[in-house]
Amino acid sequence: MLAFIIKRFVQSIVVMLVVGLIAFVMFRFVGDPVDQMVGLETSIEDRERLRETLGLNAPLPMQYWNFISSAAMGDFGTSYQFKRPVADMLGDRLPATLELALVSAIFALCAGIPMGVFTALYKDSVLTKLFQAISLVGISLPTFLIGILLIYVFSVQLQKLPSFGRGEVVDIAGWSTGLLTVSGLKALILPAITLGLFQMTLIMRLVRSEMMEILRSDFIKFARARGLTPRAVHFGHALKNTMIPVITITGLQLGSIIAFAIITETVFQWPGIGLMFLQAVQDVDVPIMAAYLLMIAFLFVFINLIVDILYVVVDPRIRIEKA
Amino acid sequence: MSMNKETDEKMSVIARVLDSDIWYSFTRSKVTMVAALVTFLIFASALFAPIISPHDPFDLASLSLMDSLLPPAWNAEGDPNYLLGTDDQGRDVLSTILYGSRISLAVGLVSVAFAAVLGITLGLVAGYMGGRVDAIIMRVADVQLSFPAILIALLIDGTVNALVGGMDRERSAFTVLVISIGLSFWVQYARTVRSSTLVERNKEYVQAARLIGLHPFLIMLRHVLPNVMGPVLVIATINLALAVITEATLSFLGVGIPGTQPSLGTMIRTGNDFLFSGEWWITFFPGAMLAALVLAVNLLGDWLRDALNPKLR
Amino acid sequence: MSDTLLGVKDLVVEFSTRRGILTAVDKVSFDLERGEVLGLVGESGAGKSITGSAIVGLIDPPGRIAAGTVHLAGQRIDNLPTEKMRHIRGDKIGMVFQDPLSSLNPLYSVAEQLVETILTHKDISKKQARDRAIELLDEVGIPAADLRIDDYPHQFSGGMRQRVVIALALCADPELIIADEPTTALDVSVQSQIVSVLKRMCSEHGASVILITHDMGVIAEAADRVAVLYSGRMAEIGPVRDVIKHPQHPYTKGLMGSIPTITQKGDRLTQIPGSMPRLTDRPPGCAFAPRCEMATSACHQSHPSEENVGTARVACHLITKMGAVA
Numbered sequence: 001m002l003a004f005i006i007k008r009f010v011q012s013i014v015v016m017l018v019v020g021l022i023a024f025v026m027f028r029f030v031g032d033p034v035d036q037m038v039g040l041e042t043s044i045e046d047r048e049r050l051r052e053t054l055g056l057n058a059p060l061p062m063q064y065w066n067f068i069s070s071a072a073m074g075d076f077g078t079s080y081q082f083k084r085p086v087a088d089m090l091g092d093r094l095p096a097t098l099e100l101a102l103v104s105a106i107f108a109l110c111a112g113i114p115m116g117v118f119t120a121l122y123k124d125s126v127l128t129k130l131f132q133a134i135s136l137v138g139i140s141l142p143t144f145l146i147g148i149l150l151i152y153v154f155s156v157q158l159q160k161l162p163s164f165g166r167g168e169v170v171d172i173a174g175w176s177t178g179l180l181t182v183s184g185l186k187a188l189i190l191p192a193i194t195l196g197l198f199q200m201t202l203i204m205r206l207v208r209s210e211m212m213e214i215l216r217s218d219f220i221k222f223a224r225a226r227g228l229t230p231r232a233v234h235f236g237h238a239l240k241n242t243m244i245p246v247i248t249i250t251g252l253q254l255g256s257i258i259a260f261a262i263i264t265e266t267v268f269q270w271p272g273i274g275l276m277f278l279q280a281v282q283d284v285d286v287p288i289m290a291a292y293l294l295m296i297a298f299l300f301v302f303i304n305l306i307v308d309i310l311y312v313v314v315d316p317r318i319r320i321e322k323a
Numbered sequence: 324m325s326m327n328k329e330t331d332e333k334m335s336v337i338a339r340v341l342d343s344d345i346w347y348s349f350t351r352s353k354v355t356m357v358a359a360l361v362t363f364l365i366f367a368s369a370l371f372a373p374i375i376s377p378h379d380p381f382d383l384a385s386l387s388l389m390d391s392l393l394p395p396a397w398n399a400e401g402d403p404n405y406l407l408g409t410d411d412q413g414r415d416v417l418s419t420i421l422y423g424s425r426i427s428l429a430v431g432l433v434s435v436a437f438a439a440v441l442g443i444t445l446g447l448v449a450g451y452m453g454g455r456v457d458a459i460i461m462r463v464a465d466v467q468l469s470f471p472a473i474l475i476a477l478l479i480d481g482t483v484n485a486l487v488g489g490m491d492r493e494r495s496a497f498t499v500l501v502i503s504i505g506l507s508f509w510v511q512y513a514r515t516v517r518s519s520t521l522v523e524r525n526k527e528y529v530q531a532a533r534l535i536g537l538h539p540f541l542i543m544l545r546h547v548l549p550n551v552m553g554p555v556l557v558i559a560t561i562n563l564a565l566a567v568i569t570e571a572t573l574s575f576l577g578v579g580i581p582g583t584q585p586s587l588g589t590m591i592r593t594g595n596d597f598l599f600s601g602e603w604w605i606t607f608f609p610g611a612m613l614a615a616l617v618l619a620v621n622l623l624g625d626w627l628r629d630a631l632n633p634k635l636r
Numbered sequence: 637m638s639d640t641l642l643g644v645k646d647l648v649v650e651f652s653t654r655r656g657i658l659t660a661v662d663k664v665s666f667d668l669e670r671g672e673v674l675g676l677v678g679e680s681g682a683g684k685s686i687t688g689s690a691i692v693g694l695i696d697p698p699g700r701i702a703a704g705t706v707h708l709a710g711q712r713i714d715n716l717p718t719e720k721m722r723h724i725r726g727d728k729i730g731m732v733f734q735d736p737l738s739s740l741n742p743l744y745s746v747a748e749q750l751v752e753t754i755l756t757h758k759d760i761s762k763k764q765a766r767d768r769a770i771e772l773l774d775e776v777g778i779p780a781a782d783l784r785i786d787d788y789p790h791q792f793s794g795g796m797r798q799r800v801v802i803a804l805a806l807c808a809d810p811e812l813i814i815a816d817e818p819t820t821a822l823d824v825s826v827q828s829q830i831v832s833v834l835k836r837m838c839s840e841h842g843a844s845v846i847l848i849t850h851d852m853g854v855i856a857e858a859a860d861r862v863a864v865l866y867s868g869r870m871a872e873i874g875p876v877r878d879v880i881k882h883p884q885h886p887y888t889k890g891l892m893g894s895i896p897t898i899t900q901k902g903d904r905l906t907q908i909p910g911s912m913p914r915l916t917d918r919p920p921g922c923a924f925a926p927r928c929e930m931a932t933s934a935c936h937q938s939h940p941s942e943e944n945v946g947t948a949r950v951a952c953h954l955i956t957k958m959g960a961v962a
Contacts, residue, residue: 142575221733224725228753230722237741263473317788
C-alpha cells in the first residue's frame with residue numbers, strides 16, 4: 001500500500017508542475033507584466049531596468065523555476081489592478097469561500113444520501129416521485145438561475161433573507177467567520193442552498209442508482225436467502241457497499257463545489273476567491289488568474305489524493321493482497 | 324415494380340422501429356413524450372426565429388428607448404405590441420428570447436458536435452494505438468475529468484478573451500465559447516469509444532483484415548462506431564443540456580455572448596440588475612425558456628439512457 | 637411426524653412482461669422426504685432455479701407465484717407474510733447459489749458474515765456465535781478454520797469459497813438445503829469435493845437437499861431421486877438409478893444418450909435436434925413434441941398428465957398409450 005501512496009503522490013506532483021507551467025505561460029505571455037506595473041510616462045530605460053529586476057530577461061526555464069518556487073512558498077506576485085500581493089488578497093477572501101463550500105457540501109450530503117437511499121428502497125412511494133422531481137430540477141436549472149430564484153422569493157418578495165454579502169463576520173486568528181453571528185448565518189443560507197443543490201442532486205442520483213444496482217446483486221440475494229433482517233440487508237450490506245463509489249465521487253465533488261462557488265459568489269456578491277477570480281478575468285489581472293488556477297489545481301490534486309487513499313483504506317479487496 | 328419494393332423496404336424499416344422496444348418505452352412514458360414535444364417546439368422556434376418573431380431585436384435602428392422597460396402585455400402599463408415586455412434598451416423580450424435561444428442552442432449543438440468529434444477521434448486513437456499514446460491521452464483525460472467543465476471553459480474563455488481584447492470580442496465570442504465548452508466535454512466520449520475500441524481491436528476480423536492488407540483502422544471504424552453510437556447519443560443528449568447551461572452561465576458571468584446580440588444567459592444577466600426595482604420579466608421569461616429547454620433535453624437524455632441500457636430491459 | 641419434508645403441488649410461477657404473461661414454471665409437483673437428495677435437472681431456462689427461488693419465496697416482481705402450494709413439514713409456506721417467510725429462510729431452509737465470489741459481500745470478513753447470520757436466527761452471545769462459526773467452517777472442511785475465519789472472501793480459492801457459502805447456508809441447522817448450481821462455477825477437480833461436502837452435511841445433519849443442476853454427472857453421484865424439467869414442466873421423476881438406466885420420457889432418453897461414458901461404445905453421441913422453446917412461444921401441446929421423434933397428433937394438442945410407470949412418474953402421452961417402455 002505504501003508503494004501505491006508514493007506513486008500517487010509523485011503523480012500529483014507531476015500534475016501540479018504541468019498546471020504550474022500553464023499558469024506560468026499565462027502569467028508571462030498574456031499581456032506584458034512590465035506594462036501593467038508602470039505608468040505610461042515611464043522611460044524605456046526604467047522599463048528595461050524593471051525587466052532586469054523582475055528577472056524577465058533570464059532564460060525561460062529559469063523563469064519557470066522561479067515562478068514555481070515562489071508559488072510554492074506562497075508568493076504569487078502582485079495584482080495588476082489592486083497593486084497588492086496576491087497572496088494577501090487570497091488570504092483575505094479564502095475563508096469566505098471555504099465556509100460557503102463546506103456548509104453547502106454538508107447540506108448536499110445530509111440531504112442527498114438519505115433521499116437517495118429512500119428512493120432506492122421505496123420505488124413506488126409518492127415521496128420518491130417528489131424527490132425525483134426535485135432532482136430533475138436540481139440538475140436542469142443552472143446554478144445562477146436557482147440563486148436568482150431564491151433571491152427573488154426570499155429577499156425581494158418575502159424579505160426574510162439577505163441577498164448579498166456575508167452579514168457580520170467575526171475575526172478569529174486571521175480567519176473571518178460568519179458562522180458566529182445571526183446575520184452571518186442568515187446570509188449563508190441562500191448561497192449554501194444554491195451552491196449545494198446541484199451537488200445534492202448528483203449525490204442523490206448516484207446513491208439511488210448504485211444502491212439499486214447493488215440490491216440486484218448476488219450477495220444481496222444470498223443475504224436475503226439467509227433470512228437476514230431487511231435492516232441488515234439494506235443498511236448493513238447494500239448501503240455499505242454503495243458508500244464506496246459515493247465517497248469517491250463526493251470527494252471529487254468537493255473540489256468542484258469550490259469552483260462552482262464562482263457563480264454563487266457572483267449572484268450573491270459573496271466576497272470570496274471566486275468573485276475575485278471573475279473580476280480578475282474581466283480586468284485581465286493575470287497574477288490573480290494564475291494564482292487562482294494554481295490554488296484550485298492544488299486543491300483538486302490534494303483532494304483526489306486523499307480520496308484515493310481513503311478508497312484503499314475502505315475497500316479490503318485492494319487493501320489486502322490475495323491469498 | 325421496383326418502386327414498390329423500395330417503399331416496401333421503407334415501410335418495413337418504419338414497422339420495425341414502431342415495433343421496437345425503444346418506441347414502446349417511448350410511448351409508454353407520457354413525460355418523455357411531452358419532453359420530446361417541448362424540445363421540438365423550442366428547436367423549431369429557434370430555427371424559425373427570424374420568421375416568427377414579431378420584432379428584430381438586433382436591429383439597433385428599430386429600437387426606441389421610449390419603449391424600454393415596459394411590462395408584459397397583460398399588465399396595465401403594457402403594450403400589446405410587446406407581448407412579454409421590453410428590456411432596458413427597448414428590445415422586445417419575446418423576440419429576444421427567440422433569437423437568444425437560437426444562439427444558445429447553436430452554441431450548445433456546435434460545441435457538443437465539436438466535443439463528440441474530438442472525443443471519438445481521441446478515443447479511437449487511444450484504443451487502437453495503445454501503449455504510450457493511449458497512456459498519455461488517458462492521463463490527460465483523467466486529470467481533466469477531475470476539474471469541472473465550467474472551470475475549464477471559464478479559464479479558456481477568460482484567457483482567450485484577455486488575449487484577443489475588447490474589440491474583436493463581438494465576433495469571436497461564439498467561436499471561443501464553442502471551443503472552450505467543447506474542450507471541456509470531450510473526455511466522456513473518448514472513454515466510451517476507447518473501451519469499445521479495445522474490445523474490437525482484439526477480435527479476429529481485425530487480424531484477418533490486417534492479413535488481407537486492409538487498413539484495420541478503417542475496419543474498426545465501421546464496426547466500432549455502430550456499437551458505440553448508442554452510448555454516444557446518450558452522452559451527447561445530456562451533454563447538450565450541460566453545454567447550454569454552461570453557455571448561459573458563462574454569459575451570465577459576463578464572459579460569454581456579449582450584450583448586443585444576447586443569448587438567454589446574457590439576457591438574464593441584464594435582467595438581474597432590474598430584479599429589485601420590480602422589472603421581473605426581463606429575467607423571468609428568458610429564465611423560464613432556459614429552464615424548459617434544459618429540463619426537456621435532460622428528460623429525453625434520461626429516457627434514452629434507460630431505453631438503451633440492456634441491463635434494465 | 638411424517639417423513640415428507642417438502643410438498644410442492646401444482647406450482648405455477650408467472651412473469652408479466654410487455655409481451656404478455658410468461659409462465660416459467662407450469663404446474664410442477666414433487667415431494668421430498670427427510671434426508672433425501674433430490675436432483676432437479678434441465679436445460680438453462682427450464683425453470684429449475686425459479687422453482688428453487690419460489691420455494692424460499694424469493695421471486696421478485698414482475699414474477700409471482702400464480703398458483704399451487706408449497707408445504708414445509710406440514711405447514712404451508714408459499715402464502716406467508718414476508719416477515720414470517722424471512723424467519724423460515726436461513727432457519728429452516730438454507731440456500732446455496734452458483735457463484736461463490738459474488739454470493740459473498742466483499743467488504744465483510746467471513747467471520748462477520750457467519751456471526752451475523754447465526755445471530756439472526758439464534759439467541760446466543762457473540763462469542764458463542766463465533767465459536768459456532770469456527771465449528772461450521774471446520775465441518776465443511778476448511779483447514780485452520782480459526783485462523784482463516786477473519787479473512788475476506790477474495791482471499792479464499794473458489795472451492796474454499798463455496799465451502800464458506802455452504803457453511804453460511806448451514807448456520808441455523810436448516811432442515812432443507814436448496815443448492816442452485818453449486819458446482820457449475822468451479823473447476824472440475826473441485827466439483828466432486830463440494831458434492832461430497834453437501835452429501836456429508838445431508839447425512840450428518842439429517843437435512844434434505846434439492847440439488848439443482850444441468851450436470852447429470854453430479855446427479856448420478858449425489859442424488860437419490862431425480863426430477864427432469866423441460867420448459868417449465870416436469871417430464872419425469874424417479875429414483876436416480878432407474879431414470880438413468882431406464883429413462884421413460886423421450887426427452888430423458890435423449891438426455892441420457894447425449895452423456896458420454898467411458899464404457900459406451902459407438903462413434904456418435906445422440907443429439908436432440910432443435911432446442912427448448914422460448915417462454916414466449918411454447919407449443920400448445922406437450923412442450924417436447926416439436927423435437928420428439930415419436931410424437932403423435934395428441935402430443936401436439938394437449939399437455940400430457942403424469943402417470944406412474946414402475947418407480948417413476950412420467951408425463952408423456954406415449955406412456956399412457958403404450959404402458960411402460962423398457
